[in-house]
Amino acid sequence: MVEAEDRVPGDRPPLSKQVLAGDWTPEEARLPVQVDELEVDWELGRRATGLDLVERRLRLDDGRSVPFDGLVIATGASPRRLPGAEGLAGVHVLRTLEDCLAIRSDLDASPGRVVVVGAGFIGSEVAATCRQQGHEVAVVEALPVPMERIVGTDLGSLSADLHRDHGVQVRLGVGVEAIEGGDRVERLCLSDGSVVDADVVVVGIGVTPATGWLEGSGLAIDNGVVCDETLLAAPGVVAAGDIARWPNARFGEVMRVEHWENALDQGAAAARRLLAGDGPGERFEPVPWFWSDQYDRKIQLAGRSGPNDEVRIVHGTVEERRFVALFGRGGRVVGVLGVNRPRHVMQWRRRIIEAMTWEDGLALAAEEEAAAG
C-alpha cells in the first residue's frame, strides 16, 4: 500500500464537520476497517510517480521501482486551487486531515470572518460548521444557481437558502478575480467589482483526478482512469474511488463518483475484479448515494439526477426544508433527493435498484402520501 500522506488514511467526511468543529479528535475519524489487521506493507509518505505496464513495475518518489502482479489505482483526486493565492497565509483547501487542522488552527487564532469560495457540498459543510461555531461567514459562488447541474434550477438554490436561513451572506453568480493581502489574506476582489473582507478563506471549487503520474503509462486517461464495466483499466490493473471512470450499465452512463460509499464499494469490486484474473469479472453497477450534513439538515441524494430530468416533489415542501424529490429519465425513476427524509431516500433507492418506471413511481408516491394522510 503506497500512500502519499504520512499517516494511515482516516475517514474524510468528519473533516468538514466534527473534526473541523473540534468536537472530535482526528483519531475518532477512523475508516470502517481495522487497518492494523489488513496485513499489508505500508509505504507511508511515499508517492507513486510512474507506471510501466510492460515491465509491470511501479515507480516511487524515492527512486525505487516495485514489481507487481496486480495493481489497484486509487490515488483519488486533488482539490482545485485559486490562482494567485500561493504563499498567502489563511487561504485553504480541505482534503486531508492536515488541511482540516490548518483551518481549525486559523479559526482558533483569528476568530474573524470566514469566506468560503464555492457552494458545493464541501464548501457548504465548511460554511455551516464555521457558522455554527459563531464565525461570521460569507459564501461566494460563481454559478447563479449553485446546484443547478445536479438537481436543476428549481431545487438548485437549496443550500444557498439554508445558508441564508442561518445568517450566512451568500453571493451567487460572482467569480473571484483576485485574492489580496500582505503575509495573510485580507480580502477577495469579485468579478462584479465588489470586495469581500476575509480573515480565513476556504476554497471548495471541486477536485481534479490525480492522474498526473500516469501520463505516458499507456492507460487511457480522460477525467480519470478509464475502466471497463468491471473496473479493469488494463490486464491486471483496476481503479477505484474518485479516480475511476467507468460505464455504469444500470444507467447507461459513464461516470466518476466522488462519494464515500462508492469508494468503499468500488474498492471491494475492483479487488474482486483483480482476483478474477482472466475471467469475465462482474459488472459494477451501483446506485450511487451520498449525504451532506449542513446545520440541522441532512441532504441525501441516491441515483442520478441532472438539469434535464423530470423533477417531482412527492413529499413535504422545499419551504419547510424537509422534502423528497424524484428524478425521472427515459421513463424510469433514476434519482431521489431528500432533505431530512432518510427513510424515504432509502426506500426510493431500493425502487431505483428495482428499475421502477416513472409512472409507477409517481402513482406509488401519491398512494403513500394519501395513506400517510
Add this chain to the structure above:
Amino acid sequence: MRIVVDFDLCESNAICMGIAPEVFEVRDDDFLYVLDETPGEELRAKVEESVRRCPKQAISIAED
C-alpha cells in the same frame, strides 16, 4: 447475536434500514429504531453488511 447501536454516533442515514429492514427502521421522527435486537442467524449477513457500511460506524454486534 445482539445489536448494539451507539446513538451518540448514529446520524440516521438509514443505510442499515436499506440493507436490513427486518432489523432497522428510521421513522418519521428521523430516529433509528432497532426492531429486533436479537435477530436470528439468517439475518447475520445483512446485519454484518449494515455494520460495515454504516458511515458513522454506529452499529456493532455483541455475542452474548
